[in-house]
Amino acid sequence: MIGYYVHHHGSGHVHRATAMATLAAARGRVVTGLSSLPRPTDWPGPWVLLPRDDDEECSVRPTANGRLHWVPVGDAGLLGRTAAVSAWIAATRPACVIVDVSIEVTLLVRLHGVPVVAVVLPGSRGDLAHRFGLGAADALVGLWPPEATGMLSDVPDDVHARLQPVGALSRFDIRPSGRRRPGPGRVVALSGTGGDDPDEERLDRARRQTPEWGWTALSARSGTWVDDPSGVLADADVVVTHAGQNALAEVAALRRPAVVVPQARPHDEQLTTARALATGGWPAVVEETWPEDGWSARLTRAAALDGSRWAGWCDGHAAERFWSVVDSVAREVVSA
Template identity: 30%
Template sequence: MRIGYYAHHHGSGHCRQADKLAALLPASSRKNFIVFTSLALDAYTFNTVAKSQIVRLNPEGEREDDVLLGRAGQHWQPASLHYSPVGNSDIQTRSWQILNAIQEHDIDLMIIDVSVEVAMLCRAASVPYLYVRLAGIRDDTPHLNAFAGALGLLAPYPKTLEAAETDDWLKQKTLYLDFLPDKNSKSISYNEFIASFANLTDDNERNKVSSKLTRQLNISENSKQKPKIITVIKGYGGHEAIDAKLPELRAMQPKALIISLGPIADDKRAYVDIATQVVDVSPFLMHSDLLIMACGLNGIAQAYHHETPLVVLPDERPHREQEVMAAALIAQGRALSWQQFVEQSNSTQNTDSLLTLSAKSDIYQTRNNLNIKTAAQALMDSFIDYTATKSWFEKWLLPQLNLTPERINNKNKL
């Protein structure tokens, strides 16, 4: 089967998810995986998808010559769409680009990550699609219509992190893919990790870090004691809320080596030992004693299967996506809220006792058992095993979901 993947342009995460799925295909089959996106060229560099397989779409923003604005209010826009300007020449061109590319590349099935409007365009044009269902509460009419119009739904997270409020029919129609691993991440030893600090700092910071490692923490080359390392990870979607916690974090952990990855306010740099940006955060996930981060999908996907204790500070996002994810992680015992962290820090100065995650075998065993095929791998393999969408839908997808639509058996309804 030939797969089209629509990747939304808000952030690089949607293109990164497409890249991860493409990496699960054998190299000989990746030519059948086409990405549709309007993300800027310099915003993300694909690792497994060739330039010839990327359809660069027109923008979809409002224009001064729009006949009707995209959100014109009740009685002026369809309830099935979030955003639907009238007379917008960019969107007209974009719609033709999508449909023409589907025909040109002979796409059998679209994966839409995410756009209600692209989903409705595909459904109206009778193009089969799967819809990526992100975390959070998406029970508005446009989302429900996009979900209903899909052959199936894909959740890029484990079922254990599903929101309790999610309707049963949505859960049943969803394939839970778990968090996809980043095959480009690197594994380095602890000593290599410590040595890498020299490349992350300028001369003043390097002296500061060296002093903390050797004097405050009494570390020497022959000592078996390790410094306590706390890594704070922030994205560009918003870092102010986490930055605001840095003075309190420093007060609670005065001897810890605190590393800030990502953007940071100038007036908060004094509360951390290293402030930098890195391409690959995996060494920090592996070797830190504590992680503090928001609940963006890609960040949690990288941290979830490591045993490093995690404190979550969810950002405000539409549909409560980070708040819901944080609540699920806390309920599962994989993370602490900031308040829980403060309370436990006040009762102990030993970060190691904050969480005992080694006992959470249900989190780690599946990922570490190489004999178990992941749901994401099974999905991508199915696109190779079946050459026609109809047979794939009836013989592979529906048995996975345990569903039978009316067109196959009128006695059974979704």
């Protein structure tokens, strides 16, 4: 048995967890999901629904004096979720648990004597909690290619040494980049489910500057999100997206040129990714903040980029490489 803790913010964590669980099932292995999110309809194994620990109106000492990220004193949800994880571990005795992502769950699982494969997010991760949690994990996986430089900073040398970058993991199959068709250009503005930029006013301003382009917005906040955006994205000449890992993986898998504008995230997660994209020769026009003008030239520049150059970012085999790390850790436990 292998566990997969799935963080409940946004949709990227659950998408890649489902891809991993599906791959494991095809190889005869059972993966149990543990999350505050509802069980995905295509999840192939058991699912443990955890109480949320962020529903209280007021949190008390949530960082344990800066040593952790979120452990509010007296929070009933926190007590319930940690107890549920402990009960599941005691009942199933898993060979290992993938944690994507939580320093607290990483430490909780490891304190039960269970190995942890921790997903590492980009950005500055030099705070005490990250140093302790990543140091305690048995294996570390980064969902970016080895060629992407500067994705992780302020961590001890042993974290860099143990980190295994496996490439971007998309739930979508790789598609050829294709050629631009006659007629007006097609732009998809991808906001997704975890962020709120760009707002409608900014999008309208960009639309007014580009009458020669047709815009489609995919946003949970505006009610235009779809669970499977692959068809809409594949039809785009340019995708305007944030720098979240899942969004970039899907754009890269579909080989679409992009304009990338990072959203504000803790530890400069998206800003770090955007800067790596800007210096790595990927088919993306990168802006550190949302541009107020110049959209016509910007989209024309992006559309001229070769989407096939995303192959180095997402080659369609990240799940297999990720699974190889997990399987190696699990087999060590079984052998012992």
